[in-house]
Amino acid sequence: MTGSEVTPSVSPSFRLAYVPGVTPAKWVRIWNERLPDVPLTLVPVSAAEASDVLRGRGADAGFLRLPVDRTDLSAIPLYSETTVVVVPKDHVVAAVDEVSAEDLADELMLHPLDDVLDWEQRPGRPAIERPATTADAIELVAAGVGLLVVPQSLARLHHRKDLTYRPVTDAPESRVALSWPEDRTTDQVEDFIGIVRGRTVNSSRGRSPAPAPAQPKHKRADTGATRRKPAAGKPTGKSPRSGSGAPKGGKRGKPRRRS
Structure with a gap:
């Protein structure tokens, strides 16, 4: 290989199995809207072989009918049929x-x-x-x-x-579930779980969002004015007795002596 040659990248894909009677069109449409760069391939399977297809890596996840052996498969029950x-x-x-x-x-x-x-x-x-x-x-x-x-x-x-x-x-009744190999819970599987569960695009993977970084405490803005301490002996505001400012009527005289 020469230095000018570039190895072509392989686009990821997601394979979804489904048993007869299940209609995955709604979820496929949402997948294509949210993950247009990841093609989704539908894999039709019989109800009897659905679990083996997942175990044999024939699909990443699938809609199948319960019960399912949960020894190595995870399953989320979705709905029951009449x-x-x-x-x-x-x-x-x-x-x-x-x-x-x-x-x-x-x-x-x-x-x-x-x-x-x-x-x-x-x-x-x-x-x-x-x-x-x-x-x-x-x-x-x-x-x-x-x-x-x-x-x-x-x-x-x-x-x-x-x-x-x-x-x-x-x-x-027959119950339908979304299932996938427990040891292959990939990001794409998490994405599809979020779609099936109706999560928004920002929380489709179902993982708890990382805590927001602590906001730094901002210092009080400096307005250019400085506070001055009141001079000793000068009133600072209202008089505690009268509730008003300085006494009315000018200076107060000396108290008269009783005769």
């Missing part, structure tokens, strides 16, 4: 505003292998085979094979004109 049942538009469930798990007791229910809900006991009658993905299960619902219970964001993601969905009041 759980819904996806049905054909001509199904009886479409005629009501919401249902309970008991209302679905006689229905054939699909349980995809990528299901993200933590059920103690799933409602309805289980289908003989489990679809590989939620997308496959949606196709079966459209074919009239069964019904599907999912977080509302997934119902929206796989929306079809011939399907609709209704809330399930007593179903478990």
